[in-house]
Amino acid sequence: MQPDTADEARTRATLPPTTAASPDLEPSAVQSAYAISTRGLVKSYPGPDGATTHAVHGLDLDVHRGETFAFLGPNGAGKSTTISLLCALARPTAGQATVAGVDVIRQPDEVRRRVGMLFQQSALDSDLTAEQNLHIHARLYGLSRRHARLRATETLEKVGLADRRRSRVRTLSGGMRRRLELARGLLHAPRVLFLDEPTTGLDPHARAQIWEYLRALRDQHGNTLFVTTHYLEEAENCDRLGIIDHGRLVAEGTPLALKAAIGDDRVALRTGDDAAARHVVAGLAPEGRAITLDADGVSLRIPDGSTWIPRLCAALADQGIAVHAASATPPTLDDVFFHHTGRSINAPPSHGTPTAMVPAATPAAIEEAP
Amino acid sequence: MTAPAPPASDASSPPDRPAVRDGTGPERVPRLWHELRAVHALVHRDLLRLAAQPVHTGLMLVQPMLYLFILGGGLAALIPNSSLGGGYQTYLFPGVLMMTVQTPAIMVGIRLITDRQSGYVRELLMAPVRRPILLLGTCAGGTLVATVQGAVLLALVGAIGLPYDPLLLLTLLVGMMLTSFTLTALALTLAVTLDRPEVFNMLLGLVMMPLLLLSGGFFPVGNLPGWAHTLAAANPLAYGVDVLRRCIAARVPDRAAPTTVEWSGWQPPVLLEGTLLLTVGILALLWAAHRFGRPE
Numbered sequence: 001m002q003p004d005t006a007d008e009a010r011t012r013a014t015l016p017p018t019t020a021a022s023p024d025l026e027p028s029a030v031q032s033a034y035a036i037s038t039r040g041l042v043k044s045y046p047g048p049d050g051a052t053t054h055a056v057h058g059l060d061l062d063v064h065r066g067e068t069f070a071f072l073g074p075n076g077a078g079k080s081t082t083i084s085l086l087c088a089l090a091r092p093t094a095g096q097a098t099v100a101g102v103d104v105i106r107q108p109d110e111v112r113r114r115v116g117m118l119f120q121q122s123a124l125d126s127d128l129t130a131e132q133n134l135h136i137h138a139r140l141y142g143l144s145r146r147h148a149r150l151r152a153t154e155t156l157e158k159v160g161l162a163d164r165r166r167s168r169v170r171t172l173s174g175g176m177r178r179r180l181e182l183a184r185g186l187l188h189a190p191r192v193l194f195l196d197e198p199t200t201g202l203d204p205h206a207r208a209q210i211w212e213y214l215r216a217l218r219d220q221h222g223n224t225l226f227v228t229t230h231y232l233e234e235a236e237n238c239d240r241l242g243i244i245d246h247g248r249l250v251a252e253g254t255p256l257a258l259k260a261a262i263g264d265d266r267v268a269l270r271t272g273d274d275a276a277a278r279h280v281v282a283g284l285a286p287e288g289r290a291i292t293l294d295a296d297g298v299s300l301r302i303p304d305g306s307t308w309i310p311r312l313c314a315a316l317a318d319q320g321i322a323v324h325a326a327s328a329t330p331p332t333l334d335d336v337f338f339h340h341t342g343r344s345i346n347a348p349p350s351h352g353t354p355t356a357m358v359p360a361a362t363p364a365a366i367e368e369a370p
Numbered sequence: 371m372t373a374p375a376p377p378a379s380d381a382s383s384p385p386d387r388p389a390v391r392d393g394t395g396p397e398r399v400p401r402l403w404h405e406l407r408a409v410h411a412l413v414h415r416d417l418l419r420l421a422a423q424p425v426h427t428g429l430m431l432v433q434p435m436l437y438l439f440i441l442g443g444g445l446a447a448l449i450p451n452s453s454l455g456g457g458y459q460t461y462l463f464p465g466v467l468m469m470t471v472q473t474p475a476i477m478v479g480i481r482l483i484t485d486r487q488s489g490y491v492r493e494l495l496m497a498p499v500r501r502p503i504l505l506l507g508t509c510a511g512g513t514l515v516a517t518v519q520g521a522v523l524l525a526l527v528g529a530i531g532l533p534y535d536p537l538l539l540l541t542l543l544v545g546m547m548l549t550s551f552t553l554t555a556l557a558l559t560l561a562v563t564l565d566r567p568e569v570f571n572m573l574l575g576l577v578m579m580p581l582l583l584l585s586g587g588f589f590p591v592g593n594l595p596g597w598a599h600t601l602a603a604a605n606p607l608a609y610g611v612d613v614l615r616r617c618i619a620a621r622v623p624d625r626a627a628p629t630t631v632e633w634s635g636w637q638p639p640v641l642l643e644g645t646l647l648l649t650v651g652i653l654a655l656l657w658a659a660h661r662f663g664r665p666e
Contacts, residue, residue, distance in 0.1 A: 142404030
């Protein structure tokens with residue numbers, strides 16, 4: 001027994017080129033059409049009074065290779081925890097997950113080698129230059145000195161910071177830092193890139209720039225992008241999106257499909273007498289439609305909303321109620337979000353994040369204590 | 371700093387590790403080599419920071435010089451040379467060297483905490499490297515920076531009447547490296563257990579002064595009552611000062627000064643003191659690395 005294992009070890013040791021070269025095709029990654037695939041993923045923490053808190057509670061998620069996937073959810077729904085699990089920073093309590101063809105539990109190092117990460121609150125060494133930051137990070141990923149220098153130059157160019165390479169990070173604007181962090185995430189050419197709120201706290205121009213680079217990444221290199229965001233117009237531009245609430249996936253699909261699934265348009269009327277108008281609308285609308293009355297007037301959700309406007313207006317005119325304005329809007333992603341989570345994505349409970357995020361973009365928060 | 375050649379095979383890596391290498395580049399190198407690069411990256415970062423903050427570095431060197439020339443120069447007039455072997459400044463020198471390496475070593479601990487708060491540590495953890503290796507790299511960086519700063523002070527040996535003897539300078543340098551390593555490891559041990567820099571600072575403020583005073587760097591502890599001897603024997607700084615002091619005594623015997631550590635009347639030899647210092651450093655580092663390496 002003993003000599004056998006020794007022999008085997010020797011064979012393995014003496015033949016590194018063949019063992020290393022043949023699996024370059026990476027059968028596991030080729031077989032799977034998914035860049036990310038999880039089944040029953042659970043992450044729980046011991047709660048305050050002996051109870052268990054499930055940050056992620058049985059997550060089943062599939063993200064296709066090369067797609068841009070938006071991951072939405074109210075605050076505390078488990079978004080950041082999910083990302084930590086997927087990039088093997090945290091160990092799942094139960095379930096399984098494969099990222100870039102590698103099992104996150106069995107080969108966490110290999111997963112981290114293949115994925116890039118842009119944290120919500122990212123950090124750079126503000127005393128060093130842009131180039132130095134990248135160089136050190138590339139070396140951390142095991143790149144040779146020459147290769148590290150090459151990649152630093154390449155990625156700086158990719159994010160349009162080639163002319164600021166020798167600038168100290170503390171002198172860069174918030175948008176530039178974010179781009180530098182993006183460059184840092186790309187140094188080791190990951191196939192899957194996780195972006196946790198990549199544009200929060202940036203001005204519209206900087207946000208647009210970040211998305212320009214992200215789109216170029218997807219189109220030119222076929223990277224899979226996994227993005228969380230609070231901006232619904234950003235989610236709108238993603239290939240697919242998933243909504244997580246209470247640690248579970250509650251909706252998943254293309255933005256169009258998700259909106260179509262809700263189906264109903266929102267019809268809103270502003271009249272001379274909203275309270276009376278509500279009665280009239282209630283009489284006309286099909287049974288069981290909730291009609292809301294607020295400061296903005298009367299509104300209800302109904303399929304083919306625009307076809308209802310003439311009928312409603314006619315009925316209101318018969319009752320002598322003046323109609324000031326009428327509109328029918330197809331469902332938005334916010335409606336989708338509301339439908340599945342019972343909250344608006346920008347509602348006060350989730351409002352904490354944007355305000356909490358703003359300081360992260362200011363130099364004072366990133367700079368270290370002396 | 372060049373890392374040693376990589377081992378010929380990757381047989382040491384766990385068997386479940388696939389032979390699949392990343393498609394990120396043309397290179398295909400063993401894991402250990404990758405990890406040495408990561409260690410080098412962290413040391414490199416510390417050196418770059420040192421170079422990026424010349425004023426900060428300079429200021430850190432001012433304090434020990436103030437002690438050496440103002441306190442040392444002032445007290446030298448009061449203290450007869452005979453009572454301390456050489457002049458008081460010579461006596462004070464090991465203590466000053468200790469202070470010099472102690473500041474940057476402690477900074478490593480503070481920075482680990484602030485890096486954790488700023489999220490930089492999380493960026494480090496994303497690297498495909500075993501976590502303890504990252505702490506090892508941090509410790510190596512801190513040790514090197516502290517030694518470099520101490521080496522600057524070595525240029526002053528002439529000013530306090532010691533010869534520029536290459537062997538003396540070399541042994542002092544080795545002694546400082548050893549001390550820097552142990553202090554950095556201890557600072558990291560503290561840093562991985564605390565999560566707020568204020569607590570770290572408070573604790574240091576509380577502990578550092580007595581440790582320094584009882585290190586025998588400023589005055590011989592021998593004149594203090596027995597409990598002070600016991601404390602000194604448990605004080606890593608005292609061992610560091612002793613090692614440095616004996617480096618001087620070995621090359622300049624007429625400047626030999628009394629050492630601090632005594633185990634019930636017996637003076638441990640310098641090699642034993644050095645070994646103890648190293649052992650404490652290694653144990654502290656291992657514990658810190660273990661604690662840092664715990665998965666979330």
